Amino acid sequence: MALVWVQGNRYERELAELREQVAGEREAAARAEADQVKKYRELEGNAREAIAAVLKHAKEERDREENAAATARAEYLAGTRRMSIAVRSCQAGAGGGATADSAAAGGVGEARAELAPEPAAVLDAIARDGDRGIRDANTCIDAYNAVRDTLNQAQQE
Numbered sequence: 745m746a747l748v749w750v751q752g753n754r755y756e757r758e759l760a761e762l763r764e765q766v767a768g769e770r771e772a773a774a775r776a777e778a779d780q781v782k783k784y785r786e787l788e789g790n791a792r793e794a795i796a797a798v799l800k801h802a803k804e805e806r807d808r809e810e811n812a813a814a815t816a817r818a819e820y821l822a823g824t825r826r827m828s829i830a831v832r833s834c835q836a837g838a839g840g841g842a843t844a845d846s847a848a849a850g851g852v853g854e855a856r857a858e859l860a861p862e863p864a865a866v867l868d869a870i871a872r873d874g875d876r877g878i879r880d881a882n883t884c885i886d887a888y889n890a891v892r893d894t895l896n897q898a899q900q901e
Contacts, residue, residue: 787898794890802883806876813872820865827864828856 819825833855859867 783898787894790898791891791894794894795887798883798886798890802879802886805879809872809876809879813869816868816872817865820861820868823861825864826858827867828858831855831857 816825820827
């Protein structure tokens with residue numbers, strides 16, 4: 745009977761040690777998990793800040809461009825800004841075809857035709873619309889790069 749009692753005490757001590765060890769391991773795992781969550785939240789915050797900076801810059805650029813576009817349109821319509829295009833002069837000849845004037849080929853006296861205010865404003869708006877699309881695509885690329893750089897910095901730490 746004494747042997748059973750001694751054996752039981754030994755098992756109880758080992759069981760208590762194992763429980764203590766498991767509790768310590770669980771506590772360490774919980775701390776590690778909390779550290780990882782904290783690190784993730786910091787990365788997420790850094791990425792949000794980086795994206796916010798990119799979007800703020802893009803908005804400022806878009807606002808400047810919208811103001812410039814409105815000013816340009818008003819100037820075209822008022823006649824204070826003009827747009828012209830290179831033209832080729834036509835000569836009536838044998839065959840009735842048009843021939844390039846030496847000036848139309850980029851010479852000193854290049855022939856130009858001024859556009860009416862409304863078509864000039866429309867062409868300007870079309871070009872600005874294309875530029876806006878390029879800026880939007882660049883904003884997406886900048887946001888992607890900002891997040892990628894944030895994650896790469898975290899991996900290097």
